[in-house]
Amino acid sequence: MKIKSAEFVVSNSEVTKCPKDNLPEYAFIGRSNVGKSSLINMLTDRKSLAKTSGRPGKTQLINHFIINKNWYLVDLPGYGYARVSKSSKQKFQKFITNYFEQRQQLVSAFVLVDIRHKPQPIDLEFIQYMGESGIPFGIIFTKADKLKPKAIERHVEDYCQELLKSWEELPPYFVTSSSKSIGKDEVLAFIAETNEE
Numbered sequence: 698m699k700i701k702s703a704e705f706v707v708s709n710s711e712v713t714k715c716p717k718d719n720l721p722e723y724a725f726i727g728r729s730n731v732g733k734s735s736l737i738n739m740l741t742d743r744k745s746l747a748k749t750s751g752r753p754g755k756t757q758l759i760n761h762f763i764i765n766k767n768w769y770l771v772d773l774p775g776y777g778y779a780r781v782s783k784s785s786k787q788k789f790q791k792f793i794t795n796y797f798e799q800r801q802q803l804v805s806a807f808v809l810v811d812i813r814h815k816p817q818p819i820d821l822e823f824i825q826y827m828g829e830s831g832i833p834f835g836i837i838f839t840k841a842d843k844l845k846p847k848a849i850e851r852h853v854e855d856y857c858q859e860l861l862k863s864w865e866e867l868p869p870y871f872v873t874s875s876s877k878s879i880g881k882d883e884v885l886a887f888i889a890e891t892n893e894e
């Protein structure tokens with residue numbers, strides 16, 4: 698898919714206020730610092746599309762971008778801040794689960810994980826939630842430029858083995874690097890294919 702246009706539309710704190718035109722959408726979520734803004738910028742060929750809405754104060758919002766005037770790329774808040782109180786954690790979880798459970802036009806989410814690390818409980822918990830709730834998702838491994846090809850293979854294999862302990866089938870997954878522009882075509886091809894169905 699060629700990205701002809703990519704524009705910021707709106708930031709929201711409530712799913713009920715998200716765009717109502719029923720265009721298909723794809724949501725990106727992951728632990729803060731996983732490389733989500735960089736990935737969104739790589740996918741859309743824009744230097745700072747995600748940063749526009751990522752400025753302080755906007756990080757806890759649902760950000761909609763319209764791509765090629767026919768689908769939404771949704772930038773969701775990063776999870777896993779070390780020092781949040783239990784109540785703000787619960788509030789955050791509610792906000793995110795409302796989005797996933799109410800947004801009928803969501804075609805697929807992408808859960809981003811840093812390829813350098815062993816499967817982390819916070820990511821596995823989130824993936825578990827997505828699977829149990831029947832929300833379609835893929836996994837995007839980020840920062841692949843940080844590892845050698847053999848290590849990439851091993852880390853992906855470890856992740857898959859971990860998931861296969863709970864699930865019979867693996868979700869689609871993609872190995873990416875925003876610094877080296879790896880995986881862009883694969884992610885965009887997946888979006889193009891699922892968007893047409």
Ligand code: GDP
Nearest residue numbers: 729730731732733734735736840842874875876
């Ligand atoms: P976000 O908080 O998930 O939006 O993450 P950012 O996109 O802001 O990236 C967090 C940090 O990781 C920044 O210092 C980026 O430069 C770095 N980073 C992001 N993507 C990559 C990548 O593909 N390769 C490398 N080496 N670093 C990356």
